[in-house]
Amino acid sequence: MNTAKIVLATLLALALGAGAFVWSGIYNPGADNPHWKLTYAVMETTRERAIEQHASTLSVPANLNDPQLILKGAGQYAAMCTSCHLAPGMQDSELRPGLYPQPPDLSKVSVDPREAFWVIKHGLKMSAMPAWGMSHDDATIWSMVAFLQKLPGMTAEQYKEIVAKAPPDEDMGPMDDNSLPTSDGHTHSGHMHADD
Structure with a gap:
């Protein structure tokens, strides 16, 4: 009985200490103040698993591997992903x-294609990754996944060429060179999504 009371x-x-910590407002939620290494490791492992x-x-x-699916995904990626994922x-x-x-x-x-699809569709809490499944159908999301399978190792010139060939899409703004890398390797205005 004594042990139960102690527990x-x-x-x-x-619980009271955690409540006092939350209510105190002393936690710094700023994105420019990184988590402790242990906190970050726990969160990363939890997210990945x-x-x-x-x-x-x-x-x-x-x-x-369908070239048309990859082309569509290239346009979607250029329109929605480069500001964060380069x-x-x-x-x-x-x-x-x-x-x-x-x-x-x-x-x-x-x-991984399955993991990429899930993350694109559902987004990630407490990050800037939106749930694109709320505004895009599964076929469009799979097109982005198809493109992601080809993206690593692609040169800047190959990337510009495939984006220039991407089909127009009613949910994307006009495709122009503003979201493509400049000579200094930066972009200053990404494609705008029609909902933005």
Whole structure:
């Protein structure tokens, strides 16, 4: 009986302490103030395992190598993704340095198709990754996944060529050279999504 009271008192003290911490406002939520290394490691592991688990039941379409699907995905990527995830030849954007956690540079890393689809569709809490599934159908999201399979290793010139050939899409703004990397490797105005 004594042990139960000690456990209960400890749990109550922890709950009150956590409540006082939350209510105090002393936690700094600024994106320019990184988490402790342990906190970051726990959050990263939790996120990665959750994405793996949720994406594991998805079936990858057989047509991910379809050139037309890849072209559509190139246009979508140029319109919606480069400000955060960059493109070949881009070294930075105006938005990216202020993001925490820092999004992966998808022009340099390969991503699992199922995990990419799940993240694009559902987004990620407490990050700048939106849930594109709220405004885009699965076929469009798979086109972006198809393009992502080709993106790593693509040169800046190859990227510009494929984006220039991308089909027009009613949910994207006009395709112009403003979102393509400049000679200094930066972009100063990304494609605007029609909803933006």
